[in-house]
Amino acid sequence: MKVFIVHAHPEPQSFNGALTRHAQQVLQAEGHEVQVSDLYAMGWNPVSGRGNFTTVANADVYKQQAEEAHALAHHGFAPDIQAEMDKVSACDALIFQFPLWWFSMPAILKGWVDRVLASGFAYGGGRWHDRGVFRGKRAMLSLTTGGGETYFSAEGLSGDIMMQLYPINYGVLRFCGFDVLPPHISFAAARVSPEQRAGYLESYAQRLRTLATTPPLVYPSLEEFDETFRRRVAG
Amino acid sequence: MKVFIVHAHPEPQSFNGALTRHAQQVLQAEGHEVQVSDLYAMGWNPVSGRGNFTTVANADVYKQQAEEAHALAHHGFAPDIQAEMDKVSACDALIFQFPLWWFSMPAILKGWVDRVLASGFAYGGGRWHDRGVFRGKRAMLSLTTGGGETYFSAEGLSGDIMMQLYPINYGVLRFCGFDVLPPHISFAAARVSPEQRAGYLESYAQRLRTLATTPPLVYPSLEEFDETFRRRVAG
Structure with missing residues (x-):
C-alpha cells in the first residue's frame, strides 16, 4: 500500500511527531510506501483564496468553486496544491495526524482540506459518499487530546468524541x-x-498493521436519500 | 451593547459580505457599537505557533499552553493576537460570520480561534462552561451553506446541521x-x-435586533459532572 500521512503539529519533539515517525517505521517494515506532508515544516499556507490558482476565471468576483472548475480545466492549481493533490491521488490510504484543538483540526490542517480537496478534484458531478472520487481508498484520523477518555465519553462533559470528529470523518x-x-x-x-x-x-x-483489513465505519448510502437529499421513507 | 463580528470570507461582494454590512447597519441603527475583524482583509495569519508570542518560555521544545501561560504573565502575546483579545474582552456579544466549508469554519477563522482563545486568557484554572471566562457575554454563528435545508436536516444526508456545528457552539x-x-x-x-x-x-x-433577549441554547452545567468530567449518576 501507499500511505499518505498529513501531519500537523508545530513541534517535531511532540508526541504527534513520535506517532508519525513510528508510523513511518512500522509501515515501511510491513513493506508499505509512506509519504508524509509535514505541514508546519513545509510552511503550508492554509488560507484558501486566489492563491490557490495560477489561473483566473473571474477577476472581479471571487467564487471559489468556479475558480476551481476553471483551474481544473486549465491546469491552474497552484504548485503547492497540485503537489498535495498528486499525493492524494496516488495513495491507497490517507492519515491525518494532529492534536485535537478546539474539538477540531488545527487551522493549518483545516486549510489543507479547504485548499486541496477542490471541487472537481475531490468531489462533484454526483461523485460523493459511496459514489465518491476516492472510493476504494481508506482514511484514518490519528489524534492526540488534552482531555482524558472519560471527558470525551458519551457520558463525559465533551460528549462522545466521535460526535466531535463527525464533521471530519x-x-x-x-x-x-x-x-x-x-x-x-x-x-x-x-x-x-x-x-x-x-x-x-x-x-x-x-x-497500522491492520490498515488494509480493519472494517470501516458504517455510513448511509446515497441510495437511501431522495433528490433533495432527505432520507426516503421506508415502504 | 458592543458587538464584535469576526468575518471570514475571501470576497467582499459575497453574501457573507452583504450579511456583515447589513449587520453593521442594523446594529448601529439600534444604537449598538460594532467592531468587525475582516480576517481576509486583515491578512490574518491562522497558523498557531511561536509567532503567537513575542516571548519565549522554552526555546528547545514548543509547548503551546506553557508558552501561553508565560506570555500572559509577561505581556508576550504578538500584537495581532493581543488586538483581537482586547476586542473579545470589550464586547458584549461575539458573532462569527462565515461560509460553512467542509462542515466547519474556514481555516482562517479556525486559526483565529486557535491563536486568540489562548489558555489563561479564554479558559483555564477551572474557568470554563458555566464558570467560563466569558460568562455573561453572548455569541452567535451566522453562516452560509452550499447545501439546502433538507440536506442539513436530521433526516438529511448531512445529518442535523446543529451536530456539524456542535464543535464550534x-x-x-x-x-x-x-x-x-x-x-x-x-x-x-x-x-x-x-x-x-x-x-x-x-x-x-x-x-440582531433580539440579540440581547433571544434565549441561549441549553447546555449542561459543570455541577452535573464529577471530577473526571463524567456525568454524575442521579440519586
Missing part, C-alpha cells in the same frame, strides 16, 4: 468517498505516564 | 463561557432567489 473524508476507519486516539497524551504513551505507540502500530 | 464558544444563541443559517445562499436572499438579510436583522 463524515463531512470531509466520507464525503469524498473514503472508507473511514475508526480513529486512533491518544487521550491526554501530554499528561499520561511514559508507559501509557508507549502503549499508544504500540496500539497505533497495531492499527 | 459547544467546543469553542460554550467552553469559554459564552451564552450561545441559535445560529442564523442562510442555506444554499448562492443558489436561492434574490427574494430568498433578501429574506435571509431580514431574518438576520431580526436576530
